[in-house]
Amino acid sequence: MIQAIVIGGGAVGLAIANALLNRGVQVRLVNAPRGETCASWGNAGHIAIEQVVPLASASTILSTPRRLLSPRGGLSLPIASIGAWAPFSWKLMQAAMPERYAAGKKALTALLSEAGPAWERLAQSLGKPQLLRREGHFITWSTAKAAAAGRAHWLSTEVGTASIRDAAADELSRLRSLAPQIAGAVRCVGSGQISDPDELRKAMEMRLLADGRLISAGAVAVESEPGGVRLDNGQVIQSDIIIVAAGIGSRALLEGLGLCVPMIAERGYHIQYEPEGWPAGTPPVVFEDYAMIATRFDSLVRVAGFVEFSRADLPADPKKWQRLTRNVKDLGLPLTRRISAWMGSRPTLPDYLPAIGRSRRASNLFYAFGHQHLGLTLAPLTGELMAAVVMGETPAIHLEPFDLERFER
Ligand SMILES: Cc1cc2nc3c(=O)[nH]c(=O)nc-3n(C[C@H](O)[C@H](O)[C@H](O)COP(=O)(O)OP(=O)(O)OC[C@H]3O[C@@H](n4cnc5c(N)ncnc54)[C@H](O)[C@@H]3O)c2cc1C
Secondary structure (H helix, E strand, O other), X not given: OOEEEEEOOOXXXXXXXXXXXXXXXXXXXXXXXXXXXXXHHHOOOEEOOOOOOOOOOHHHHHOHHHHHHXXXXXXXXXXXXXXXXHXXXXXXXHXXXXXXXXXXXXXXXXXXXXHHHHHHHHHHHOOOXXXXXXXXXXXXXOOHHHHHHHHHHHHHOOOOOOEEEEOOHHHHHHHHHHXXXXXXEEEEEOOEEEOOHHHHHHHHXXXXXXXXXXXXXXXEEEEOOOOEEEEOOOOXXXXXXXXXXXXXXXXXXXXXXXXXXXXXXXXXXXXXXXOOOOOOOOOOEEEHHHOEEEEEOOOOEEEEEEEEEEXXXXXXXXXXXXXXXXXXXXXXXXXXXXXXXXXXXXXXXXXOOOEEEEOOOOOOEEEEEOEHHHHHHHHHHHHHHHHHHHOOOXXXXXXXXXXXXXXXX
């Protein structure tokens, strides 16, 4: 029987662990007990199968000044982190060149076309189909001008297996009961959301807890020959194979083995509120000109936003929470009773494609990280793909575009 150590207990690591357990692999999962900043449980909960256009694009670059300078733009390049974002930006510009952009879009489209079905399979196999809702989401604008431009964009852009239509009159009036100044909206069909992130984490951890396979410790080094993981408690654990799926933490582990990992922390922020006047079952609502999304989970509403290119270990910027609070107020959202505030890091590679595969440096070393804004959406599929690679099968999706060594060419 194959023995595997998965490093990382976010959505990606847990999806891989569950997929390997389904294949009869003996799994141990090492997760650093600093889960509070783990992106997987603080994100917007949106199953974003429509986001097939990679963010390493000419339009992202051209929109940078507006998103940076407008108070509602949501983009932040802190000067203290210039050493992180300057080299990243240079690589992003290279990845946005027409040929690489087209290849990236093709690769992302292939992944996202299978992401929804993989989610259905995972929710079923966890015995919790209710964790997944496939009722789409709304994209809204607060001025007629922004609505006209936004609508034209979304009706003409590629959205993979999803589709976009105008919001119906009754949908618009429901949205205006939440945010009176909404001037226009479209509905995305085919996307979805997670109903409860805490329940999801518990369900994904269940099989590991039952057999004591969850090791609460940080990995400080990976040793590929023979396969071992050095933990921060001094212990070294060994296994046939090692899978690095530690989100932003994957960079330090793989760079320790001499691999090139030009990943940045794209930090995002959220505030959670009592749901008050936000009806259960409302699909996620994107306030596009506020660069913000609000998701109604089972027991709360989470508003999330910001793209702050930085280092994961720097303290959060409280101004971001102040801005989210002001957005909620300016939009007139029925959210007054705040529960908590959070910041976490999207693990992002310069071409906005994840790294999924087997290292060519060491045959017992595998990796899955760098899922940027789409890690929740892509976690179940990544688990299935990784299980296929580990079992020596041909994965359902061609993994060459996700080879980490693309950054060494
Ligand atoms: C504000 C915000 C909103 C977002 N919204 C969405 C969304 O709506 N839909 C979507 O699909 N995606 C969204 N994302 C992106 C998504 O959350 C991430 O892509 C995804 O969570 C990455 O998952 P992961 O498992 O790779 O990493 P993480 O969730 O960061 O998990 C990594 C885990 O590894 C552990 N770890 C790290 N280093 C080590 C180490 N050395 N040893 C042991 N353990 C280690 C960490 O403690 C953590 O538990 C959002 C992100 C943010 C910040």
